């Protein structure tokens with residue numbers, strides 16, 4: 001975060017300092033006059049030397065630098081007045097100019113400088129590359145080459161105290177009427193409330209700040225305390241905003257806010273883009289980084305896996321963190337997404353005091369590069385001279401905005417881990433307090449920035465070249481009064497710290513804006529050069545005399561071919577160049593591009609891809625966009641592969657699950673077939689992918705032919721499909737298309753197999769050594785072409801194999817489908833239905849029998865009971881009604897009944913027992929019959945069941961095959 005910026009902004013490590021503060025934040029002091037900035041007319045210490053130059057000048061110029069140096073430029077006093085200054089020239093001035101103090105003005109805005117205030121420059125002259133470093137060192141020494149670097153007047157840190165409302169838990173703890181400890185007056189003073197000082201008998205206190213605010217309105221706090229600082233960041237001055245205060249006092253609420261009350265960070269981001277929109281005369285490049293200091297170690301919130309982030313200091317005293325990821329942003333939403341990503345990584349936990357307590361200090365940084373927009377240079381075929389006569393581009397202004405959410409100080413926590421974190425937090429806040437006290441003293445004593453990572457990182461801002469706004473948050477609760485009072489004291493001390501921001505101008509490759517613009521220009525020039533060459537070629541520049549008949553015409557044909565091949569290559573290069581130009585142009589923001597992009601965003605388009613910049617250990621930007629892009633692309637491919645693999649696995653699991661469920665339900669499933677189906681799907685996908693890549697390869701080889709170079713296309717096609725092309729002199733592309741269609745499947749005409757086989761054998765037979773030497777001599781990269789062909793061949797073979805397999809499967813399926821349509825199948829289904837009905841009927845019958853048996857058993861039991869109690873007459877009677885025929889036979893005729901009651905009784909008993917015995921045997925007989933019947937039924941039922949099962953199996957198989965077939969057809 002501080003790396004390249006600090007590097008760029010280079011603050012010396014001097015323990016300087018500041019003009020005395022006029023802050024009057026002392027207890028019981030009268031309202032402050034601190035808002036009036038100290039005016040420093042430039043006699044103050046000039047402690048900025050921009051690091052850029054020092055770093056670059058100390059290095060041997062790289063090839064790129066050497067090359068660029070020819071287009072590096074330092075513009076004169078007023079760029080408009082010297083429109084004739086050439087882009088490739090730079091200004092030379094006597095060396096003593098470098099010792100010239102920066103022009104200091106009391107006007108904060110750079111644009112208000114008048115020409116007369118600037119040092120008078122000697123006439124321009126041309127220089128070699130080495131002189132460029134001189135120009136740079138002047139920038140570093142604070143002398144801007146276009147117009148002098150602008151300084152703001154020295155000013156005190158802007159201090160705002162924010163008293164938040166009672167939280168629900170505080171209200172609960174305090175009962176219905178919590179005591180107001182603090183009273184805010186005139187939006188700038190804060191004192192004990194009368195209530196509190198009377199009840200607690202406390203001596204009155206009265207602090208004055210730039211602003212003292214209450215309530216929950218984040219817009220208000222942004223507008224009063226931060227907005228102007230963001231504005232000046234856009235104008236080229238560094239800005240740092242931090243929230244300081246006890247845990248749960250409202251720092252995160254202030255910096256990040258909520259959905260309804262967006263905090264300072266998102267408002268600043270919005271404002272930055274608004275500024276770009278409203279300033280069409282400049283172009284901008286924004287990049288952001290986000291880090292946290294957790295337990296005294298630094299973590300990159302945008303690249304959490306990065307380890308060993310360290311604070312470095314360059315020779316000029318600039319502080320930076322490395323390695324640290326910076327991402328270029330082109331829309332507010334992109335910036336917000338990055339912040340969200342970082343927030344997600346941040347250490348927060350629930351503590352005794354705050355459910356979402358920030359356990360780390362976080363620093364979000366936006367680096368703003370900007371420059372006056374040069375009118376688009378007319379393109380010249382010679383490239384390097386393209387800017388000749390143009391208005392020279394101005395130097396790049398670089399500034400940074402740091403938005404810092406500190407972790408809150410707290411009393412000992414009940415949780416051990418929290419207590420450990422708390423110790424780190426308190427220690428670094430103590431270090432911050434000490435640094436602030438020393439800075440506020442203005443005694444020039446040693447400032448212990450190195451006591452903590454936090455103070456070390458804030459060193460650049462606190463030691464001078466930044467506008468600083470501190471928001472001190474306090475809780476209204478009685479139990480926090482001591483902590484709140486400490487915060488107010490800290491706020492009063494900070495108020496005394498004075499800083500003096502100045503714009504930082506860079507004319508170096510470290511300003512990405514400059515680098516990208518230059519690259520764009522160079523690419524454009526290359527494009528033009530190519531166009532010119534192409535035009536030359538088209539003019540027939542290859543005709544070498546005439547009259548030598550056959551040999552010459554041969555030569556001519558060869559030359560033409562070569563030329564056409566060169567055209568192919570040029571087309572490719574041109575496309576690559578255009579793409580790169582497009583890409584770089586997108587990164588540079590102008591009011592128009594922002595508008596266009598917002599339009600695109602609102603129509604749901606993604607404006608652009610990710611773009612990151614990394615920093616090397618020495619703080620210089622290592623910018624390998626292409627490498628990063630390829631790395632990202634590679635990563636993306638891997639992710640895609642993994643995703644499709646995952647999907648395939650998930651599908652498998654789902655299928656197996658459904659199979660299991662079916663089996664659990666007792667349904668029959670053919671596991672082998674299901675597995676086969678599962679295995680087949682990825683293969684299908686693979687096949688489709690392979691086909692697509694073959695098409696791409698073909699496309700790559702043909703597309704240039706289509707743009708006019710038919711001869712070379714023919715040659716290429718000959719290389720790849722000799723037999724196909726051999727026959728036809730015209731309609732090459734048609735043939736190719738036909739071939740592609742037949743090989744891309746879906747069309748199963750007779751010719752297909754033949755052509756595929758032909759292709760296969762052909763490819764297998766082709767030997768690279770035998771290839772047309774002429775073609776290989778073309779600008780096409782020989783190795784690349786060979787490997788391209790190799791890849792194509794391999795892919796085609798794979799496709800052929802896969803297609804064969806597919807076809808076999810299709811055949812099988814067709815057979816199955818045919819069977820499904822056949823009479824046999826219909827009969828099977830009918831039979832199945834009949835069997836089902838039979839089983840149902842049998843089951844009903846069985847139920848009837850069961851009822852009868854139950855009835856019989858009941859009666860037997862009753863009979864037995866009757867027999868035991870009364871001899872069983874009633875039972876017999878009831879038996880008689882049930883089985884009349886048997887009863888008649890068993891019972892004796894009524895006429896033979898004995899006359900005497902005793903005899904009659906005896907006879908009845910005998911009769912009854914006889915009847916009972918008879919009916920018992922009858923019952924036994926019946927039961928046997930019943931059992932036999934039951935056995936029969938069971939057997940029959942088992943038979944039907946097994947038949948049903950086998951029929952059902954067959955139906956399941958058929959259905960599965962049907963669906964596989966559908967899948968095939970669909971794919």
Ligand SMILES: Nc1ncnc2c1ncn2[C@@H]1O[C@H](COP(=O)(O)OP(=O)(O)OP(=O)(O)O)[C@@H](O)[C@H]1O
Nearest residue numbers: 164215216247248249250251252253354357358408
């Ligand atoms: N001005 C305010 N208006 C309304 N609610 C607020 C305000 N300030 C803070 N809060 C609420 O108080 C609670 C604590 O605030 P916050 O998390 O911002 O504290 P913090 O100082 O960041 O604490 P820590 O140092 O533990 O992270 C949150 O629920 C927050 O929404």
